[in-house]
Amino acid sequence: MNTQSTEKRILVVTSVEAERDAFLRGLRDDGRFTVRIGGVGPIAAAARTARILATEEPFDLVICAGISGGFVGQAEVGSLVVGSEIVCADLGAETAEGFCSLDELGFGSAHVPVDQQLAASVTEALQAAKLPVKMAPILTLSTVTGTAQTAAELARRMPDAAAEAMEGYGVAVAAQDAGIPVLEIRAVSNAIGPRDKSAWRMKEAFAALEAASSVLREVL
Numbered sequence: 344m345n346t347q348s349t350e351k352r353i354l355v356v357t358s359v360e361a362e363r364d365a366f367l368r369g370l371r372d373d374g375r376f377t378v379r380i381g382g383v384g385p386i387a388a389a390a391r392t393a394r395i396l397a398t399e400e401p402f403d404l405v406i407c408a409g410i411s412g413g414f415v416g417q418a419e420v421g422s423l424v425v426g427s428e429i430v431c432a433d434l435g436a437e438t439a440e441g442f443c444s445l446d447e448l449g450f451g452s453a454h455v456p457v458d459q460q461l462a463a464s465v466t467e468a469l470q471a472a473k474l475p476v477k478m479a480p481i482l483t484l485s486t487v488t489g490t491a492q493t494a495a496e497l498a499r500r501m502p503d504a505a506a507e508a509m510e511g512y513g514v515a516v517a518a519q520d521a522g523i524p525v526l527e528i529r530a531v532s533n534a535i536g537p538r539d540k541s542a543w544r545m546k547e548a549f550a551a552l553e554a555a556s557s558v559l560r561e562v563l
């Protein structure tokens with residue numbers, strides 16, 4: 344935790360360069376933010392976030408940011424989701440009765456809590472900026488959902504979840520281990536369900552990410 348200066352130091356971890364560049368465009372050289380690429384998937388994101396937190400100046404907040412899928416009826420393409428919690432949805436065991444989460448197995452938790460007041464203040468600031476945004480659980484998976492069946496099963500298990508991506512839980516565990524609060528902010532590029540690359544709207548999602556980061560400068 345940074346106890347030296349009064350200025351908050353914020354680490355933002357994205358998966359790929361395009362997300363980093365979109366986030367940086369919105370920041371307009373705000374020196375409080377350090378934006379790094381953590382790679383695709385929870386393992387790479389966790390390892391690289393942990394290394395940054397262990398070797399660089401102390402941070403006051405970690406943000407996992409990027410594009411995501413949106414659950415139909417929860418988060419439309421081009422909208423934003425601020426994580427109310429970060430859930431590793433495929434961390435557990437397959438049983439004859441269905442998926443059993445790590446929490447149900449009793450081996451720890453697949454959920455990383457988020458500071459609700461901080462997440463709510465970010466959500467309210469995005470709403471005040473007239474950006475479509477929702478505060479809801481964001482799922483982390485190691486495999487992009489590609490069928491209606493998987494999407495329906497995830498929604499059945501976690502009906503409040505609005506988005507899925509691949510890095511949030513990894514970044515969040517690294518931040519949690521370092522005792523630093525974490526947020527996940529996603530811009531929806533596609534609907535979660537049957538794989539249809541032509542339906543992905545990356546450009547719109549990157550624009551939403553840039554708009555979100557320009558608001559974060561004001562609220563953080």
Ligand SMILES: O=C(O)c1cccc(C(=O)CC[C@H]2O[C@@H](n3cnc4c(=O)[nH]cnc43)[C@H](O)[C@@H]2O)c1
Pocket residue numbers: 358359382383384409410411412413484486487488507508509510532533534535538540543
């Ligand atoms: O299925 C494809 O051919 C395909 C086309 C474009 C991108 C992908 C990805 O795997 C992107 C993964 C990357 O983006 C995040 N992301 C975006 N949408 C989703 C999603 O619906 N489910 C999970 N992750 C998503 C993710 O965080 C990665 O960083 C595939």
